[in-house]
Amino acid sequence: MALEKDLNIAKEKATKIKLFxxxxxxxxxxxxxxxxxxxxxxxxxxxxxxxGDLSFMANGINIAFLDTTxxxxxxxxxxxxxxxxxxYYSVTNKMAxxxxxxxxxxxxxxxxxxxxxxxxxxxPMQKVGFPVxxxxxxxxxxxxxxxxxxxxxxxxxxxxxxxxxxxxMGKWESWVEVVTKKGYK
Amino acid sequence: MNxxxxxxxxxxxxxxxxxxxxxxxxxxxxxxxxxxxxxxFSLHDRLGVKLxxxxxxxxxxxxxxxxxxxxxxxxIYGIPQERLWGQGAKMARVDQFEAETGIKDEEICYxxxxxxxxxxxxxxxxxxxxxxxxxxxxxxxDYVTAAGGGKGVVRETxxxxxxxxxxxxxxxxxxx
Numbered sequence: 384m385a386l387e388k389d390l391n392i393a394k395e396k397a398t399k400i401k402l403f404x405x406x407x408x409x410x411x412x413x414x415x416x417x418x419x420x421x422x423x424x425x426x427x428x429x430x431x432x433x434x435g436d437l438s439f440m441a442n443g444i445n446i447a448f449l450d451t452t453x454x455x456x457x458x459x460x461x462x463x464x465x466x467x468x469x470x471y472y473s474v475t476n477k478m479a480x481x482x483x484x485x486x487x488x489x490x491x492x493x494x495x496x497x498x499x500x501x502x503x504x505x506x507p508m509q510k511v512g513f514p515v516x517x518x519x520x521x522x523x524x525x526x527x528x529x530x531x532x533x534x535x536x537x538x539x540x541x542x543x544x545x546x547x548x549x550x551x552m553g554k555w556e557s558w559v560e561v562v563t564k565k566g567y568k
Numbered sequence: 569m570n571x572x573x574x575x576x577x578x579x580x581x582x583x584x585x586x587x588x589x590x591x592x593x594x595x596x597x598x599x600x601x602x603x604x605x606x607x608x609f610s611l612h613d614r615l616g617v618k619l620x621x622x623x624x625x626x627x628x629x630x631x632x633x634x635x636x637x638x639x640x641x642x643x644i645y646g647i648p649q650e651r652l653w654g655q656g657a658k659m660a661r662v663d664q665f666e667a668e669t670g671i672k673d674e675e676i677c678y679x680x681x682x683x684x685x686x687x688x689x690x691x692x693x694x695x696x697x698x699x700x701x702x703x704x705x706x707x708x709x710d711y712v713t714a715a716g717g718g719k720g721v722v723r724e725t726x727x728x729x730x731x732x733x734x735x736x737x738x739x740x741x742x743x744x
Contacts, residue, residue, distance in 0.1 A: 417598065423600060423601060424600070424601045425598045425599060425600045425601070425606070426598065426599050427596040427597065427598045428596065428597045428598075428599065429595055429596060429597075430589045430590060430593070430595045430596065430597050431589075431590065431595060431682060431702075433597075434682065434683075454601075455601035455602075456601075456603065457599045457601075457603075459603075460599045460603040460605070461597075461599065463603075464605070537596075538595075539595070542702075559683045559686070562683050562684050563658075563659070563683065563684060563686060563687040564657060564659065564687075565656060565657055566632050566655070566656015566657050566658070566684060
């Protein structure tokens with residue numbers, strides 16, 4: 384399977400994106416549910432992935448959470464905290480949602496990025512211009528990705544891909560300068 | 569990272585400033601099913617803060633926003649309210665601190681893990697990053713701890729500073 388990726392091709396594709404989509408579990412979380420003996424559940428999100436999402440938005444790249452996997456609305460809690468305007472809860476058909484966003488923003492597939500890890504991510508990843516897999520994604524997803532993050536899902540994959548894209552676009556250094564002076568909120 | 573240099577730098581430290589997320593926590597935000605956010609801290613770090621404080625080296629926390637969890641942990645660690653600093657512009661906060669106290673860059677230890685911490689890490693005398701910090705942070709740090717964030721970074725930093733200053737045996741005696 385083609386797991387060796389050409390970095391130059393990935394960088395070239397990354398420079399074009401205007402919309403970046405991802406699901407919740409396995410990407411922003413490590414696919415864990417913590418359940419106490421009373422049955423209360425909690426979900427762990429990597430803190431600096433929020434910086435990844437916020438950095439994209441601050442640099443003119445829209446973020447869409449296509450949440451098909453939330454159990455208690457945990458994706459919604461995270462999206463609210465990050466003040467995302469494109470959050471779609473209980474999405475049953477990711478591809479239809481992406482089509483809708485594509486029309487709404489008047490962009491092409493080439494201008495869409497996607498971070499995935501599971502079977503349900505395969506169809507959108509085959510369509511979009513910049514498909515990315517987490518380090519612990521299933522092999523089928525890794526095979527169709529043009530970049531595989533070093534980080535696992537829920538362990539900074541989103542933070543990593545944000546840096547990759549903004550570096551490819553030549554926006555990273557100036558963004559870091561802004562963040563360093565003013566903070567990122 | 570050069571250990572001999574790090575020891576020389578740690579000798580001068582009079583004040584320790586810590587970022588919270590990724591330093592005192594394991595980088596993870598836990599949401600309950602009701603949407604309540606929580607974080608995991610290390611009890612090793614409580615001892616670290618107490619050892620530093622006992623040695624006359626105050627510890628302050630600097631993060632974008634001080635949450636109620638941070639206030640609670642401040643109480644558990646013995647860090648008073650006035651040393652919980654919530655400000656995104658970290659350089660400006662350190663400027664203000666130095667103007668108020670007369671403490672100089674080289675007398676400050678700062679522990680950080682991310683882009684937002686880089687400028688402060690570069691200006692202070694002794695900068696620390698956890699082993700699982702961003703590669704930019706570990707690249708500029710004078711000392712990279714063996715511990716990852718939320719797994720005893722402060723405890724390890726405290727030991728490094730107090731050993732460099734020759735105070736370790738005397739201070740720990742009180743805790744035995």
